């Protein structure tokens with residue numbers, strides 16, 4: 001009798017690129033839900049692995065290795081026919097479970113059990129498509145504003161950073177760059193905010209700061225001067241979030257109302273490789289008067305392109321998680337704790 005066939009094969013191409021089990025067993029965003037229409041195959045790259053994303057007629061999204069097990073051709077060069085992925089080389093057809101259903105050179109034969117696509121766990125949440133290349137160790141992190149009907153949610157991006165993804169995250173959870181990188185919007189260059197001491201705790205969802213207070217001449221899409229109180233979270237190595245309370249202020253930064261609006265931002269990073277990433281963002285706003293989505297997106301485009309310009313200059317490109325390689329001030333506590341947290345998780349890919 002033949003031995004049972006192991007159909008949990010690993011693609012040969014997985015021997016290249018990222019071998020970091022923390023990242024391989026985590027969820028990563030590879031696109032917005034709206035990017036993927038049924039009938040088309042979309043290529044993408046995550047952790048140096050080439051993948052395809054496609055949506056079957058039922059609406060289900062699939063993420064597979066961009067590889068045909070037969071002779072290694074790229075499925076992304078193929079097409080969809082009868083809701084199946086067709087390999088462009090010898091025309092093998094794969095159904096939505098990844099099983100090969102037809103080999104045109106032997107149409108009357110049942111394909112071998114090993115003839116499968118390498119499929120990964122994929123989910124849609126918060127308007128993003130997420131994939132895990134290994135075994136997920138935790139659920140996709142939550143974006144609380146998404147579930148609250150008081151909030152409007154607006155996606156922005158993708159922003160292609162020619163930079164390390166952790167550097168992009170660290171920039172997002174850093175308040176002391178506002179007056180310089182976002183002068184006139186999130187801060188005032190000639191009157192930079194003095195940052196009071198804040199704390200960072202490791203909580204169930206990751207890292208969480210206490211509130212950091214800053215003055216913002218145009219702190220959100222309503223266009224008014226605001227005093228903003230940021231609470232930063234590192235939810236996963238490549239997913240961060242802040243919620244900010246804002247109070248209307250005069251031009252000198254004095255609050256002129258007691259009422260606080262809130263504004264949450266969920267920030268995801270797709271590591272293409274160690275020094276290239278794709279940032280995708282979703283904002284949740286409960287602010288008065290409610291701006292339109294285009295205005296929110298236009299402001300996000302300015303802010304995240306300003307961030308991209310500075311993050312792309314940072315050297316070494318891979319973030320040093322050993323603290324002695326850069327200098328950490330008390331005002332950088334969130335970034336410092338983020339680096340230590342990556343290190344304690346045993347992250348080895350994309351860091352030095």
Ligand code: FES
Nearest residue numbers: 068070071087090
């Ligand atoms: S390589 Fe895909 S069918 Fe031959």
Ligand SMILES: [Fe+2]
Nearest residue numbers: 171181182307
């Ligand atoms: Fe920024």
